[in-house]
Amino acid sequence: MNVLIVEDEKSLALEVDEYLSHEGFTVEHARTRKSAEEKIFVNNYDFILLDLGLPDGDGFELLKMFKQLKDRDDAVIILTARAAVDDRVRGLEEGADDYLPKPFSLNELLARMHAITRRKHKLESNEITVKGFKINIQNRTVSFGIERINLTRKEFEILNYLVLNKNRVISRTNLTEHVWGDVLEINSDSNFVDVHVKNLRKKLSQHAPTDWFETVRSIGYRINI
């Protein structure tokens, strides 16, 4: 899958590039609105990561222009540090698929991209199997064999996020941000996520051992597949 990063901050673009390349994406860069426009005209992308504050124009204008193109299915994720309150609403109204305020976690970006892919193409199976546990992302259910496991919404989110970022340590703060969103001050006690993980593990281990669900001391969690 190919990604166009429209970002004037070179070092940030390079970091995103490195991460996504590592994940198997093909990455292209545009640093100005003009060059982004040219690239969008010429190529189809699976993802366009769009910064709103560009040196020669506003990201919204670029989005508007892109939306006028016919037969295009590129997913647009807005990445911005702009403080304007209604930017998020406006971005989604103008047709962006998602909106991530800076600073964002690359893990979170990847999770959102996965979610969009599933939503858009419906190519990937909606079921992921981890050590015999079937995770249905569409119905937000987890089952083992034929048995349904009752998870709370948050427990499901935690499991899903960890599975999406499999084989990678996910810190508690990162997990908290993902599950609870932007609730201010809540980050200050991210250890709270432990309670949920404890309950989640308990529920899963009733069916099969969960040694693949690893606690990384003082940092967070990792699912090894």
Next chain:
Amino acid sequence: MKLQFKLALYNTLTKVAIIFFTGGVILISLEKISYHHISLRLETKKNEFLKSLSSKRISQILAQNESFTDYNILKDDYIMLKQVKYESITTVIDTFSTAQRTIDKSIDMYRILTCKFNYNKRTYLLEVGNTIDAVEELKNTIKGFTLVILIFALSLTLLSDLIFTKYLLKPFYNIIEHKLIRVNDPLNFDYQKVETSTQDFNLLDDSINSLMKKITDMFILEKQFIANVSHELLTPISIMSSRLENLLLHETLSEEAENKIFASLKTLIRLKSIINSLLLISQVENNQFNKNDIVKIPEIITEINEELEDRLEDKDITLTNDIKYEQAIIGNRSLMHTLLFNLINNAVKYNYKGGSIIINDEVVNGIYVLEIKDTGVGMDNAQIEKAFTRFEKLDTDERESYGLGLAIVKSIAAFHKIDIDVVSEKNKGTLIKLKFNERR
């Protein structure tokens, strides 16, 4: 009291005082002068009487009656002669008095000259009187006149004062109304000069205008600053956190290095939270949020209750939702959510294990009041005072805190015109009352 009425009142009072004073002076001097004239006349009469005195006349008078009273037909004046016990009198002493006398069955006030004299080795008492009814009448007339003049002058001056001061102070009130009272956003300030020929008001107007100009400049500067800060600080944080995340992808990393990187990421998130909290406060204070949502309070409380369910469970806290009213306000939904979330979250955070939280509401004098009561660690008065200040933290070893939660609450409450009352007792708990002044 308005300046205009104060001025009118002052003018009226001074005028009353002046009229009373001059009226009093006129009345007193009038009495003095007329008494003086009457006394002179009485003396002349007495002298005439004494000159024309003869034994024959006295005996005739005394023989006629025991006492003799002579008066003219109008009863303006009279003469009375009486023989009294003998005493030796060398000089005739006149004494004056004012008294009532009954003459021919009519009672009148008289100015009376009394003197004793010796005639042929006998002492007689002579009384010469002159009526002062005329003087009294004059006094009454003047009194009445003064009263009428007083009332007339008073109402006239009061009216003219009010009209004049109203005209005079009109620019002043214009300045107050248009430049002070109606101003809630310096950005919409009206710099139009108020028309006036009064120098002082011109000065006042100019000063307010220039002050407002400064405030507006500061406001614009702050808005720009917020926008810049968010961009200029959040972008580098974004670069750093991405870089650290990429570092974690390297498999050769030692465990110690990994831990340090995770710790750095955590610090960055903390930095981000602080910046975002400060930005939120500034944006609220700069009115950058719209206030058009219909916010249903019970709905938000239920939402927050669900969000905090696990925390409540973890600390074994019972949250009782006793909300009775389906209160809705016009405001910003996400801000109201943040406000209530921070308050209820604090009630959880600073509560004891097994404690409780009660959320209650009532309507007092048409004002909706929401109460959040907890059985937590509580605060003393000094702590309550500081609680809503930025970066002020409760002494607690419980968890990390940035001390911005209540500062956010304060700015959101002010944005929605909500008053916050805090009643708290150390180790007993805290009661927070939100008074929604704008009723829907």
